[in-house]
Amino acid sequence: MKKIGILVKAQKEATDKATELETWLKAKGIEALIKQNIPAPITSKECLVENIPKAPSDLSCIVILGGDGTFLSGIRWVQDTGVPVLGVNLGDFGFLTESSADQLFDIMEEIINDSFTTEERILLLAKVLRDGEGVACQTVLNDVVVNKEALARIVHFRTYIDDDYLTTFKADGLIVATPTGSTAYSLSAGGPVVYPSLKTIILTPICPFTLTNRPLILPDTATIKIKIDKQDSDVFLTFDGQVGLHVTYQDSIVVEKAPHTIHMIRTPGLSYYEVLKAKLRWGG
Numbered sequence: 001m002k003k004i005g006i007l008v009k010a011q012k013e014a015t016d017k018a019t020e021l022e023t024w025l026k027a028k029g030i031e032a033l034i035k036q037n038i039p040a041p042i043t044s045k046e047c048l049v050e051n052i053p054k055a056p057s058d059l060s061c062i063v064i065l066g067g068d069g070t071f072l073s074g075i076r077w078v079q080d081t082g083v084p085v086l087g088v089n090l091g092d093f094g095f096l097t098e099s100s101a102d103q104l105f106d107i108m109e110e111i112i113n114d115s116f117t118t119e120e121r122i123l124l125l126a127k128v129l130r131d132g133e134g135v136a137c138q139t140v141l142n143d144v145v146v147n148k149e150a151l152a153r154i155v156h157f158r159t160y161i162d163d164d165y166l167t168t169f170k171a172d173g174l175i176v177a178t179p180t181g182s183t184a185y186s187l188s189a190g191g192p193v194v195y196p197s198l199k200t201i202i203l204t205p206i207c208p209f210t211l212t213n214r215p216l217i218l219p220d221t222a223t224i225k226i227k228i229d230k231q232d233s234d235v236f237l238t239f240d241g242q243v244g245l246h247v248t249y250q251d252s253i254v255v256e257k258a259p260h261t262i263h264m265i266r267t268p269g270l271s272y273y274e275v276l277k278a279k280l281r282w283g284g
Contacts, residue, residue, distance in 0.1 A: 003031040004111075005059045005083070007074040009066030010037055014090050017065050017101060024105060028112065033059065035077065037070050047125065047137040057081045061111055061265065063104075067091020068184075072240045075123075075141050080260035084118045086111070087264070095183050096141075098275050099267045110268050117266050119197050121180045122220055123258035126239060130251050138239040139258050142181030145241070146226060146253060147173025147206060149234040154209055156229040161222050169213055173206035176224055176255045183279070185241070191215045195272065201257070226253040 004025060008018040022032040033056070055062060055077045061084045064074040071087045078085055087097030088104050099107055110116045126144045128136040138144075148155045157169040177186040179194040182202055187193060191204035192215055199220040205213045218224070228235055230249040237253060238244035247253065276282065 003033060003056075003059055005055055005062040005077075006032055006034045007062060007064045007066075007070070007077060008034060008036055009070040009090065011066070011090070014065040014070075017088075017090065017104070021063065021065075021104065021108070024108070030112070037066060037073050047127065047134075047139075052076055052079075054079045055081050055083055057083065059083045061086060063088060063108075064097065065090055065101075066097065067094055068096045069242070071096040072141055072242060075139075075262060078262060079139075082260075082263065084116075084263040084265050095275070095279055096180070096264075098270065103267065107265075107267060111265065116268070118263040119266055120261050120263055121196055122178055122199060122261055124176065124178055124201070124255055125258040126176075126237075127254045128237065128245070128247060128251050129254060135251065136237075136245055138243065140181075140240040141178065141262065142184045142240050143175050143177040143186060144253070144255050145173060145175050145185060145238045146228070146247065147236060147238075148232075149236050155232045155235055157205075158227045158229070159203070160225040160227075161218065163223075163225070167213070169205045170209035171205040171207055171213065174226060175202070175204040175206060176226075177202040177204065183276075186215070189215075192217065193276065199257075201255075220257045223254065223256040226255075227251070 006018050008014045018034050025032045063086045064071050065088050088099045089097035124140050126138050154170050157174045159166045175186045179196045179198045182194040186202055186204045189204050189206045191202055201218045201220055204215040228249055235247050236244055237247045
């Protein structure tokens with residue numbers, strides 16, 4: 001390994017750990033490229049956003065120091081480079097950043113010795129179309145959420161799968177999630193926990209008016225289209241909980257699997273089930 005990227009949350013603990021890691025790597029003859037966390041960009045009309053910096057493709061791996069929010073931002077830097085990513089938790093919860101800070105240097109030894117495994121995770125590509133023209137486009141790791149801003153009102157979400165009409169969800173909102181995002185907002189809304197390397201897309205209504213409207217697991221080949229009724233207003237679309245825009249009945253929200261994936265470095269000796277038990281506080 002010749003060069004390792006380090007993406008850092010704008011926080012003293014994270015910057016101190018990045019400096020410590022850089023010094024450690026240099027002592028082993030490895031160059032470190034440190035980059036501050038990328039703030040969520042203004043939603044772009046184009047799916048290929050040229051003005052967002054992309055990580056150099058010659059990096060051996062990227063270490064993200066922070067919480068899950070930092071990790072989600074860091075994916076914008078990784079983009080389609082295929083560089084494997086290690087998340088180190090310096091936040092409160094850390095489902096994506098499953099490795100702890102005190103494990104960092106042991107894990108880095110494994111990485112340097114090329115004795116590590118990765119897990120492929122799918123991403124979703126979400127587009128907003130208005131009169132056939134692109135209004136917004138984002139790639140997400142966790143989820144796309146459409147919900148009502150005002151309280152005590154439901155929205156009518158006309159939902160199509162591969163152009164076949166499914167149903168009109170009458171609900172507070174609708175979540176389209178990846179297996180990675182199954183333990184995020186979707187889980188809070190009653191969605192299932194899905195093993196993160198599976199190739200599926202999860203559709204979860206938020207507080208549906210009809211109790212028979214349940215979460216639905218779809219193949220990752222499915223294309224989901226969502227439209228809202230003319231009577232519904234103040235509806236907001238959010239990408240990975242970090243950036244979003246208002247949508248109206250004139251818009252079509254189209255969600256499908258992104259053309260590229262990411263490769264997450266697994267913590268040695270830690271299974272996904274152990275992560276679930278620890279993060280969700282499941283008793284023995």
